[in-house]
Amino acid sequence: MTDQIRADVVSLDEVKKGLADASICLVDVREPHEYAAGHIPGAISMPLSTFAPDALPRDKLVVLSCQSGRRTLLGLQQAQAAGRADVHTHFQGSLLAWMHAGEPVER
Numbered sequence: 775m776t777d778q779i780r781a782d783v784v785s786l787d788e789v790k791k792g793l794a795d796a797s798i799c800l801v802d803v804r805e806p807h808e809y810a811a812g813h814i815p816g817a818i819s820m821p822l823s824t825f826a827p828d829a830l831p832r833d834k835l836v837v838l839s840c841q842s843g844r845r846t847l848l849g850l851q852q853a854q855a856a857g858r859a860d861v862h863t864h865f866q867g868s869l870l871a872w873m874h875a876g877e878p879v880e881r
Contacts, residue, residue: 779851780862784837786875789814789865792835799834800865803849804841812879814839814872827853830861838864843871 784792792798793816800817802809809819820826822845830836830853838846838861846864853861865871873879 779847779854780859781847781850782863783866784863786865786867786871786877789837789839789872790877792837797834798837799831800837800839801830801849802839802869803845804869808841810881812869812881814869815878815880822848822852825849825852827856827858827861830858832860835863836861839868841869843868 789798789800793800800814801820802813802817803820803822803825805821805823806819813819817839820829838849840846843864843866846868850862850864869879
């Protein structure tokens with residue numbers, strides 16, 4: 775595998791729009807206890823420890839999210855190494871950026 779991964783970034787507004795119109799699948803790659811403590815409404819949980827790129831949808835833009843945006847890059851790397859070149863987008867800043875903007879958090 776090459777060290778180069780594709781890592782496109784979406785903004786908070788793009789995440790909100792994509793969740794509202796169901797054009798994205800927001801995947802929270804944090805561990806279950808972190809997800810349970812608070813996550814972006816509409817995000818699904820798929821922790822890096824059990825990450826299964828083949829289980830991700832193919833009919834929507836998959837956007838990875840975590841606490842601050844670092845683990846999303848690991849998830850993109852895993853997905854692309856598993857042959858999912860279509861999984862290349864993450865929400866930089868992730869949950870911290872969401873909360874900083876005053877958006878609601880689901881528990």
